[in-house]
Amino acid sequence: MKEIEGSITSVQNFKASSVSCGIKKNNKKDIALIYSTKPSIAAGVFTTNKALSPTVQVCRENLLFPVARAVTINSGNANACVGNQGYFDAKKITQLTAHELKISSQEVLIASTGIIGKQLPMDKIEQGIPNLVRELDENGGDDAAEGILTTDTFSKTATVEIDIEGTKIRVGGIAKGAGMIHPNMATMLAFLTTDVVIKKNILQKLLVEATEKSFNMISVDGDTSTNDTVIILANGSAKNKILAENSSSLKVFAEALGYITSKLARLIVRDGEGATKLIEVYVKGTNAQHEAQSIAFAIARSNLVKTAFFGEDPNWGRIVASAGTAGVSFDPNKLDLFFGQEQVVKNGVDCSRGRKMGIKNVLKKRDILLTINLNSGNEEAHVLTCDLSLDYVKINALYSS
């Protein structure tokens, strides 16, 4: 597997674009399009939030169609909590895009991110879509990566190339942040492209697995949004022999997909609102994988733990206390805890004496590995999170709509 520069349009026969249609202020790009010049298949994973955006509903419906060609994404407005009008507006966007592209509206997938509770400015979107289609370009991936952002501070892109039985196959991706984003939302969006030849049901299975291990293993502030969406389009342009189930070739492709989703997930946490540090919570030594995961998430969600990391405070008692809230039984007297390579707790008791400086140096870093070993079994889990800073509160509170 080779990582290369680029994103979604580094994959054969994909074009992308982004323009400003006036949803956001100051002529910022606020609508983006991803288009496969050849018929492609698609798979998607969506938010479990019960106050679902109608955009997600329409996207799910169209995903049932065997062919997909395009994804239209608007930023600046989530099309959520707007009553039934939201559904008609989402449908309309697929129709407008399909009309310009001369394809079926069922071949158009869709995503929205931005303020909740306001209707989409459909007049502006209607005027914008023809421009959007006109701007489609085989180098447009970075434009699209920019057009889907809200308060993210940088674009998030990743591309890899793999070789399967002599055929070069690429997977590219773009994403936007999950930082419960200023002013009103939390949306995590990711769009992936690939030229692999694969069956739709297998692609869906792989995307679910890759999402479980990446986007579902990050926590910025524990909230999920009304609009979270991960979509992949596969247009088969690589002309490889179709990937058979349980084959080694499929495994190679799954690894490439996993690499892209994990890299984008990491970039999202890095860009969490106000985040100054990326913290990898590594829980090991449990009897069941779900136990390790529950404990890791309990720690990653704890405001006390996250503020302590912001303050570079070696406050391991908070971490153990958070672990204890996960509903998983463990023996505190067998617990070991490390900041980086520095062991701080051994058999449940502080063992940091004489190494305060070394520990301080770990906590000063921008990337911190926190390891908790419960010394009870062989299962483990990794969860990524960020610290909780003064800027998080400033960004989210001092804004007034």
Place this chain on the structure above:
Amino acid sequence: MKEIEGSITSVQNFKASSVSCGIKKNNKKDIALIYSTKPSIAAGVFTTNKALSPTVQVCRENLLFPVARAVTINSGNANACVGNQGYFDAKKITQLTAHELKISSQEVLIASTGIIGKQLPMDKIEQGIPNLVRELDENGGDDAAEGILTTDTFSKTATVEIDIEGTKIRVGGIAKGAGMIHPNMATMLAFLTTDVVIKKNILQKLLVEATEKSFNMISVDGDTSTNDTVIILANGSAKNKILAENSSSLKVFAEALGYITSKLARLIVRDGEGATKLIEVYVKGTNAQHEAQSIAFAIARSNLVKTAFFGEDPNWGRIVASAGTAGVSFDPNKLDLFFGQEQVVKNGVDCSRGRKMGIKNVLKKRDILLTINLNSGNEEAHVLTCDLSLDYVKINALYSS
């Protein structure tokens, strides 16, 4: 039911005291004692945290003994995450107290709050306990209320008097805060006294019920501690006819108990770290009570909602999005939402036009009622929380141990 000034020693035949023994700096009171001059019975409810303090373990064991006479509480050190030594230290405290009071060590209950991961300074505690017993006073309730505090900014006390078949009965209580308290903990402690004559198993049942509706319905930052403890001592001095199960007299007493626990719970939220506002999340119109409760807690735990309240931002989209994360299905198009008496959302759609000033005025208040009606059933839940302020982060991060 009549609310009166006072606390735990406003109840007949209870004494209390608090002294400084040197666990905390600057001669702050750090050990407290509650003592019934007559044999009493006790009931207790404890944290569900799996990294339990051995203090809680010893307290639970002694609660099995039919008689209880005293509660010794230290603040400044949680006696948690210190290995097996913590158990011996907790036992030792019960023995030292019992020796001075000339009672059995099994009659001594115990609680600790403070820093996690450091052994108790037993030499100081050993020297302090004789003073503590010497200082016991029938007006010592306020001293004890002060001695159990950590970073709380005020003492929390409550007392009521009820009349059961012509007999006056009192219930008093003191508590300390749940604000995941500076620097290392989250402990919520409450100690109640009463002179009622009641059976131990019924007292336990009533305490569990009262706790469910009060201390378990507050959320400061979603964390539970290694040491959370609620204890009640009942010494029977009122000489009422023993309260029979399902009697109206029992109901009157249960209401008094519920009043005390609810008042103390409210004071705890009011004093949450950095809190500037008390927010009552009232969810109604669900099909099951647990659904209302899950949604109310999802909202009360959301950092985005809490920061928005801090910023006095009428950001209802975040509230609906948080409600959607509770795992409870509901129709967003039937949802109504109110800030105070001001309706902001009707049938899932913003209806606030023309009333921005009225809404702003509600959000400026120190106490805010947030009502969400899902218009689906007749069940409801109330959860108390506070806002998430810049001071919360400052208190919890900028401290460095």
